[in-house]
Amino acid sequence: MSTTRASSPPEAVGDAGPDPGLAMEARRLHRSLIEAVLATGSVPSVRELADRLGTTEDAIHSGQAELAIADYVALDDRGQVSCLYPFSTTPTSHVIVINGQPQYAMCSIDALGMPAMLGQALDIAAGCAVCDRPITFRVAPGTIVAATPSEAMVVARPDEAEPAFATCCPFTVFVCGQEHADQFMRRIAGTQGLPLTEALRHAEEIFGSLLTEVIPASRPRGRRWGQSRDA
Numbered sequence: 056m057s058t059t060r061a062s063s064p065p066e067a068v069g070d071a072g073p074d075p076g077l078a079m080e081a082r083r084l085h086r087s088l089i090e091a092v093l094a095t096g097s098v099p100s101v102r103e104l105a106d107r108l109g110t111t112e113d114a115i116h117s118g119q120a121e122l123a124i125a126d127y128v129a130l131d132d133r134g135q136v137s138c139l140y141p142f143s144t145t146p147t148s149h150v151i152v153i154n155g156q157p158q159y160a161m162c163s164i165d166a167l168g169m170p171a172m173l174g175q176a177l178d179i180a181a182g183c184a185v186c187d188r189p190i191t192f193r194v195a196p197g198t199i200v201a202a203t204p205s206e207a208m209v210v211a212r213p214d215e216a217e218p219a220f221a222t223c224c225p226f227t228v229f230v231c232g233q234e235h236a237d238q239f240m241r242r243i244a245g246t247q248g249l250p251l252t253e254a255l256r257h258a259e260e261i262f263g264s265l266l267t268e269v270i271p272a273s274r275p276r277g278r279r280w281g282q283s284r285d286a
């Protein structure tokens with residue numbers, strides 16, 4: 056997938072004072088995109104969005120560019136939304152069933168954030184990133200209800216300055232247990248194994264409030280979790 060980014064991440068707008076939140080127009084567009092993906096599994100065309108929001112295609116294009124700068128979406132070469140965190144608009148190995156419909160998450164952390172974001176228990180199906188063994192979860196907001204195999208864990212690369220889809224999502228995966236976590240961490244520098252409960256906490260910090268009225272001016276990023284346990 057070739058994905059480009061409109062510009063580098065915005066500077067923090069002054070350290071003092073509360074985050075005023077994403078501008079209302081951009082917020083409306085962002086919410087429409089998420090609602091459409093939840094309803095249909097795909098991102099509507101610019102034309103459809105313009106009709107739905109009673110605005111022009113130009114306004115949608117610039118709104119999408121604004122959302123990309125704020126890191127809420129990524130755009131492809133043609134300016135189409137290719138990722139709408141936590142959703143991927145193309146199939147990935149992290150499948151979440153929402154209202155009977157399969158949806159795809161950008162990475163394991165994004166998948167774990169969806170139950171809190173939607174306020175409902177969800178089933179997640181994935182595969183071990185090392186051996187491809189099927190891994191399934193039932194996750195409710197705040198709780199891993201069930202995991203098969205029970206030793207399954209997350210291996211994650213924290214997202215920092217760079218857009219997540221490029222630097223972190225491909226390396227933020229599920230593995231079937233500690234042995235394959237260790238193998239993956241040896242293979243990919245900068246990754247870290249996380250127990251499911253810890254991964255869930257981080258996921259909920261990032262995605263738990265994504266559907267609330269006001270969201271931050273730029274997408275909250277995974278912070279640098281834990282120190283490497285013993286490198």
Ligand SMILES: [Zn+2]
Pocket residue numbers: 183184185186187188230231232235
């Ligand atoms: Zn495995």
